[in-house]
Amino acid sequence: MAISKKAYKAELHTLQIALVESQARLIAQGRKVLILFEGRDTAGKDGSIKRVTEYMAPRHTRVISLPKPSDRELSQWYFQRYVAHLPAAGEIVIFNRSWYNRAGVEVVMGFSSLEEQSDFIRDVPAFEAMLTEAGIVPIKIWLDISKEEQARRLEARVEDPLKHFKTSPLDGEAQKRWHAYTEARDSMLLRSHSTHAPWLIVATDNKKQARLNVMRHLVERLAVRNLSVDTRAIDPDIAFMFEPEALIDGRMAR
Amino acid sequence: MAISKKAYKAELHTLQIALVESQARLIAQGRKVLILFEGRDTAGKDGSIKRVTEYMAPRHTRVISLPKPSDRELSQWYFQRYVAHLPAAGEIVIFNRSWYNRAGVEVVMGFSSLEEQSDFIRDVPAFEAMLTEAGIVPIKIWLDISKEEQARRLEARVEDPLKHFKTSPLDGEAQKRWHAYTEARDSMLLRSHSTHAPWLIVATDNKKQARLNVMRHLVERLAVRNLSVDTRAIDPDIAFMFEPEALIDGRMAR
Amino acid sequence: MAISKKAYKAELHTLQIALVESQARLIAQGRKVLILFEGRDTAGKDGSIKRVTEYMAPRHTRVISLPKPSDRELSQWYFQRYVAHLPAAGEIVIFNRSWYNRAGVEVVMGFSSLEEQSDFIRDVPAFEAMLTEAGIVPIKIWLDISKEEQARRLEARVEDPLKHFKTSPLDGEAQKRWHAYTEARDSMLLRSHSTHAPWLIVATDNKKQARLNVMRHLVERLAVRNLSVDTRAIDPDIAFMFEPEALIDGRMAR
Amino acid sequence: MAISKKAYKAELHTLQIALVESQARLIAQGRKVLILFEGRDTAGKDGSIKRVTEYMAPRHTRVISLPKPSDRELSQWYFQRYVAHLPAAGEIVIFNRSWYNRAGVEVVMGFSSLEEQSDFIRDVPAFEAMLTEAGIVPIKIWLDISKEEQARRLEARVEDPLKHFKTSPLDGEAQKRWHAYTEARDSMLLRSHSTHAPWLIVATDNKKQARLNVMRHLVERLAVRNLSVDTRAIDPDIAFMFEPEALIDGRMAR
Numbered sequence A, B, C, D: 001m002a003i004s005k006k007a008y009k010a011e012l013h014t015l016q017i018a019l020v021e022s023q024a025r026l027i028a029q030g031r032k033v034l035i036l037f038e039g040r041d042t043a044g045k046d047g048s049i050k051r052v053t054e055y056m057a058p059r060h061t062r063v064i065s066l067p068k069p070s071d072r073e074l075s076q077w078y079f080q081r082y083v084a085h086l087p088a089a090g091e092i093v094i095f096n097r098s099w100y101n102r103a104g105v106e107v108v109m110g111f112s113s114l115e116e117q118s119d120f121i122r123d124v125p126a127f128e129a130m131l132t133e134a135g136i137v138p139i140k141i142w143l144d145i146s147k148e149e150q151a152r153r154l155e156a157r158v159e160d161p162l163k164h165f166k167t168s169p170l171d172g173e174a175q176k177r178w179h180a181y182t183e184a185r186d187s188m189l190l191r192s193h194s195t196h197a198p199w200l201i202v203a204t205d206n207k208k209q210a211r212l213n214v215m216r217h218l219v220e221r222l223a224v225r226n227l228s229v230d231t232r233a234i235d236p237d238i239a240f241m242f243e244p245e246a247l248i249d250g251r252m253a254r
Helices: A005-029 A045-053 A071-075 A099-103 A105-109 A114-133 A147-159 A161-166 A171-176 A178-192 A207-222 B005-029 B045-053 B099-103 B105-109 B114-133 B147-159 B161-166 B171-176 B178-192 B207-222 C005-029 C045-053 C071-075 C099-103 C105-109 C114-133 C147-159 C161-166 C171-176 C178-192 C207-222 D005-029 D045-053 D071-075 D099-103 D105-109 D114-133 D147-159 D161-166 D171-176 D178-192 D207-222
Strands: A032-039 A061-064 A092-096 A136-144 A199-203 A239-241 B032-039 B061-064 B092-096 B136-144 B199-203 B239-241 C032-039 C061-064 C092-096 C136-144 C199-203 C239-241 D032-039 D061-064 D092-096 D136-144 D199-203 D239-241
Touching: A005 A045, A005 A207, A005 D161, A032 A045, A045 A061, A045 A092, A045 A136, A045 A207, A099 A105, A099 A114, A099 A178, A105 A114, A105 A178, A114 A136, A114 A178, A114 B114, A136 A178, A136 A207, A147 A161, A147 A171, A161 D005, A171 A178, A178 A199, A199 A207, A207 A239, B005 B045, B005 B207, B005 C161, B032 B045, B045 B061, B045 B092, B045 B136, B045 B207, B099 B105, B099 B114, B099 B178, B105 B114, B105 B178, B114 B136, B114 B178, B136 B178, B136 B207, B147 B161, B147 B171, B161 C005, B171 B178, B178 B199, B199 B207, B207 B239, C005 C045, C005 C207, C032 C045, C045 C061, C045 C092, C045 C136, C045 C207, C099 C105, C099 C114, C099 C178, C105 C114, C105 C178, C114 C136, C114 C178, C114 D114, C136 C178, C136 C207, C147 C161, C147 C171, C171 C178, C178 C199, C199 C207, C207 C239, D005 D045, D005 D207, D032 D045, D045 D061, D045 D092, D045 D136, D045 D207, D099 D105, D099 D114, D099 D178, D105 D114, D105 D178, D114 D136, D114 D178, D136 D178, D136 D207, D147 D161, D147 D171, D171 D178, D178 D199, D199 D207, D207 D239
Parallel strands: A032 A092, A032 A136, A061 A092, A136 A199, B032 B092, B032 B136, B061 B092, B136 B199, C032 C092, C032 C136, C061 C092, C136 C199, D032 D092, D032 D136, D061 D092, D136 D199
Antiparallel strands: A199 A239, B199 B239, C199 C239, D199 D239
16 A cells, blocks of 8 residues: 555656646536535645645636634524635635534534534535535545544644644644544534535545545546546545445544 | 505504614524515515615615626526625625526526526525524515506606616516516415415505505514514505415416 | 705705716716715715615615724725725715724724824825726715704604614714814815815705705716706805815804 | 755755744734735746745635736726735735736736826835835735746746646747836836835746745745844845846846
């Protein structure tokens, strides 16, 4: 499963070219793509998004990472502030964390009421179904990290002055409340996975393999047909469509 | 059914006071209200909205009348540009024409595809249910005008220089396509009326009675309890909650 | 100087028609108009704006009444939140209170620092000059009320339940700090009056005359040529272009 | 002047740490920073911005690259769409191309009228002076490339599939109209350089040296005092504050 730096760079290069080609077609066809990156702290959302978007068309690509909602926003319909950023024709919108906050950190930390959380998980399938019917292609990616690897990364983060702005007061909770986060993840995946808006799970302890598999998946999903990439190369131990068994058969971190 | 100018002014005054009192409470309680005004051309949407909002709290009341969508907006999720204006805590938002355009003028004039129209009417109940669950109180009002009265008003509009900006190139179609509009209305009401987001029908040939009954209904819906107004005064020949029979028993214009 | 209700209504009607005609031309020519209404509390800003805009083209007219700035806005360039609303081609934008807050209520109540107030009054002529060069027609209107009339209106406001949302915690200060407001007004007019962006002063104790004269002035300024209205009708005792002498010769309230 | 890859990476790392430290202080102090990157096509704006922002605080840093203006925007005050993005307290805003478009590409390609261009160059000093008075720190950077190096990069761009979205229909004009662009640049620098909003010129044929010098300059400008970086290291052959002589003494590309 290890991959040499050279082989990684070569394949990353090939995949980025394939993404550029795919996006050129998406733009020409006026298709709308919505990519959500979710996962525990340090699971690699920022790094994956950086590689995915590096060569994309700047005027047709937006990465959305919403700040803490204002009091006024907190009182609005929960999806309202996200809806403002949904893709128009020819656009790829990437959410770095998304409406699934309400089923993750908010559940674990108690940042919203039980009723708000129930409303969310009940409504999210219907909401995503509407977007799908409107021609938006949803790609939901869960980056799955193990407890040990997260501990290593959190520690490294504290020591690296370049990661100053990545640290947060909540970092300490990620390990302490590991099991609560696991339970929230399981419940979220089980209740929001659907045929039209499925979850892709990507094991992320091996960063390079994780990034390559995320990109292979995107190329497969975005390309009508792409001759330059063999998407059969997706490693099923690293990346797979969610299914309930994965929660108990050792494929996902516990 | 006729009402003297003096009696009209007196009751309008009482009702406007009741609305002011109701809104003060809504603001204090942080409630969210969404009022949609729909109806054929000249049915009296602008005039009703003017009386309703005249004394309302300017910073907690918004009247939304969206312009023709841009090409970019046309390619987005249909509800997206409306969602941006949904009420936050303590706000009353009034849509002067709303997402129901897709079930009315767009159907009659062919401004959108049959598939888009089907998507809309299928999704609107689920969409409105979500808003209701989020604590938004939806009040949907259909102003119902007769063919003869519309003809009179369209004519008067052309002759009145103050109504210059009310005329539109579509005015000619309102009478010509009367029956197509009737069918679209019937279909829309039947398919989007629900317990949590019902339609109020208001016969509008008599402008004064229409306005008073709209306001009585609003006071009734908005007030927790309002001692100064007897909402039993709503005239059931003028204003009533929609029910399918109303389409055929003579209560609505054909 | 008194005017009968009937004569008032007749002339208001004529003037509103002239405004409608003028705006139709402005839209066709793609001109940009910016109207600022300033004046002490109860001076009649809302009422004047209501008559001016009553029949205007809804999609080419915007009335802007900005709420209290957020903390983030307070830290930005002072003009930033106003600039967002400046008119595009064919639009008339009316500010109900404007950037001149910084030279009025903020000075009297100490809501901003002396330095911020100095920055403002130094920069505002250059700022308005730029807008003028960009083709925006600025019309700045100061509604001038006397101390006695303001006292009467403040009192009436408290007693009228329909004016509930017009009252504010600052109402008490208007009379108490009358002279501080007068000084702030004098200083503001002297330092921000210019050839390209002059102030119109309108005495407003007589509401009907004030409204008529505001509208006559607008018709004169907006119309290339308008045959239906004789703008010589502007009453020089009621409405006149600002000049320093007016501060001391009895034409303005002290 | 050549620098080894290893030395480059080491110094880049040091500088990025210094920028992170500086930004942490800027945020704490609530300062506002505005960085403009200008320069001919391929001069290295994107690459420089990428290194500068790589580790910055995502919620306090915005990179603005405005799309072609809409017709409505074209009719507005020229600065209006830029003003919307000016920094609030604690924010660093980076414009990837800015209002100086009007003095560069628009002049060369005739995308605006001579009058609009004259208005701009007359108003921009007063406009920037206002922002400076409002506490915004403006840092204007001109990346200066030679004709030969631009030719090489344009060619390489065409052949690199990853640069697909960097190519533009205007690329051909950059070399063809080289002298017109030079004249526009000279005129722009001469007329918009000022003590409060000076231009930094950075020779960019050597990409690595250019990036390091941009960052050294930023550290110097942003830091109240920064012990970890010796800003005397700025190479005066690569980066210097603009002065008219530089246009003729060989320091800038012709």
